[in-house]
Amino acid sequence: MSLIEITEVRKSFGTNEVLKGINIDVDPGEVIAIIGKSGSGKSTLLRCINGLETIDSGSIAVAGAQLLPDELHLRALRLKIGMIFQSFNLFPHLTAGKNVMLSQMVVKKVPTADAEATARKMLDRVGLAHKFDAYPEELSGGQQQRVAIARALAMQPMALLCDEITSALDPELVNEVLAVVKELAAEGMTLLMVTHEMRFARDVCTRVVFMHQGRVHEIGAPQDVFGDPKTPELKQFLGLQAA
Template structure:
């Protein structure tokens, strides 16, 4: 039984068909890396899974519930599926703790003291318990992204979508964010990640999806996809002859 079932999903923006019939199943506890060139539809696919974009055709089923584009369903979907973006999107005037508390209080109507307890726990989980009262501009990019991860985890999602969460970071900060993701994977969190970090995809992910021009071109275990790319497009993308 798939936790996330994506079937023949199509999405267009005007005349541009960005997703041309995508089908992927993600099992509970699986870590799926989505790789491919810019413009291949990777981020659009994540945004469709989370309901930030509506689909034109096909279906997305999350935890057995068909995703329908009305507010009630969207809200329920976003509670189940957390999303972490390339830009950290933290509120600059709120502390790290305040950022992690806010969505719990607004979306889930969690009482303030409960939200604070969860925020402290989640910041501890990403190694930032000591930064509860720090403002975003007092944190490094890597720390800000870890706060964003804590904020997503505070909503207790059944899956996390990560959209190039290390690409805005300096190289030396990438490792600390990926270490947190690796830990989540080890704990059994279902993760779907758009990433440029090929080594991470190879070492941590259970499956790799290569997208090209709005289609799933290749899909398989990392060792197969990286060692035996079957299509010229994937060989070119990986830089192998």
């Protein structure tokens, strides 16, 4: 059974329809890269999956449970799916450790000592055990993003959504974040990532989704999508064909 089932999802902002009937089923353990030009709807799709945007029609189900727009269902869904953002969005008034502890404690009511143990473990997993007491502003962008990953992991999600998580980073910091993601993929975490890192998508992902004008234009294994693009739009996007 698929972990995430996206069926005929439509979404408009005003008169601008940004998602025009999306169908994707994600199996547990899959690593899916969503690529496409800006404005193709890829970030919106990701944001719909954890309810940051409400969909106009169609359905999204996670582990068999439908996504419904009321607070109770949304929170149940978000316990299953974590999200990582382009701009890190760490809580600036809390240390790295407290960032990872907070939601465990207030959402899952985990006792402080256990939450701290989990936080140390997760920070260690992203290579930042020594930054437990550092505030976000004392960390580099790459380190902040790794803390954000640890924070999402601490909630033990079934899948992670990554929304252009390396786009705000200086080039030399991209790899440390991608290395963490690669490790997660190897451990069997289900990942849906909007990315511009084509090499990473080719090397790590099980499937690649190319979105164009609000539709899934091409979908397939990375070697097919990158090696043998079928449509002129994808060819152009990959730079294989002049405009």
